[in-house]
């Protein structure tokens with residue numbers, strides 16, 4: 001019997017991301033795509049539009065995804081993994097539907113999807129699955145047979161994601177003046193989401209009080225804080241805080257906000273803070289505006305030394321970790337017994353297939369690559 005290629009049954013990988021504007025004329029249509037039917041107040045949209053205009057209307061996210069795409073292709077080539085990698089987005093070109101059509105036309109029959117969100121939540125998981133279902137439906141309506149689509153498990157606790165962030169925090173600490181280094185607190189940050197979305201994130205049995213979204217972030221924060229303690233011999237206080245809140249003010253979102261947190265800890269005598277954006281995989285607009293611009297301005301106003309640690313971006317350890325996850329899933333689909341499922345922390349490896357009812361939408365919609 002001929003030997004199966006290591007990624008079998010998969011014949012392609014799809015990098016699926018958020019997308020961002022690439023010039024001033026793209027900003028408003030991009031924001032309209034993002035917020036279609038999501039009830040974001042007009043004022044918030046105008047404010048967010050200004051963040052993009054400050055950077056010439058260009059979000060850094062597309063360049064970062066091109067870099068990740070190139071790094072994945074190079075890593076696959078270097079390790080002899082013959083698996084083509086495609087890229088598509090939810091909100092901007094290259095649009096997911098166009099990419100999936102191209103994949104079908106290239107003869108891809110069974111694909112694995114890697115989303116640029118490491119954690120469970122409606123925005124970071126099910127909404128992408130809904131986008132996949134939409135794209136599949138569009139292809140069928142065009143008379144094109146879409147590939148069968150799976151989605152890679154959440155990788156928040158995979159060493160390939162966590163280890164570069166540990167190093168990032170250690171590097172950030174070195175950037176602080178020595179006199180405040182040992183006393184520095186670590187503020188792990190992630191995207192705020194409505195508390196109702198957090199409470200229902202992840203599998204149904206884990207629903208309630210922050211759900212999988214908060215539990216997964218706390219697990220990652222605990223791992224990183226522990227590794228940093230071991231490496232520096234200093235036990236620094238840390239907490240999980242939030243950023244980039246949108247939505248109507250009367251709807252509760254996860255708190256505290258990073259800026260309020262900086263004020264609080266400064267008031268309580270903290271000498272310095274490391275902001276560690278564990279909720280994001282690259283330095284996109286949420287990171288460069290909400291942290292590097294807004295939160296740093298707040299810190300400056302307070303006279304509080306603040307540094308920001310790196311996101312994983314296209315770090316070779318992250319890229320290698322993603323390859324391991326692809327191979328792990330391929331083995332699982334081939335029914336190879338005893339395949340290792342690498343995970344750090346207390347939660348263990350995440351499920352391959354989203355169970356019914358996880359990360360529900362406010363209004364139920366068809367979703368691909370899961371149980372419901």
Ligand SMILES: CC1=C(CCC(=O)O)c2cc3nc(cc4[nH]c(cc5[nH]c(cc1n2)c(C)c5CCC(=O)O)c(CCC(=O)O)c4C)C(CCC(=O)O)=C3C
Pocket residue numbers: 018019020021031034035038040044045048059060061116117118121123124191192193194244245246247279280281284285286
């Ligand atoms: C959990 C989460 C992630 C992390 C996981 C992941 O990475 O997927 C994430 C990522 C991102 N969010 C992004 C941009 C935006 N998100 C918005 C709005 C919202 N995000 C939400 C959640 C998340 N968002 C939510 C609950 C809303 C409210 C509206 C809704 O329920 O959908 C809006 C509308 C304006 C505003 O209200 O801010 C914009 C412009 C960009 C691109 C950045 C760039 O261009 O560099 C990225 C990577």
Ligand SMILES: [Fe+2]
Pocket residue numbers: 191
């Ligand atoms: Fe967002």
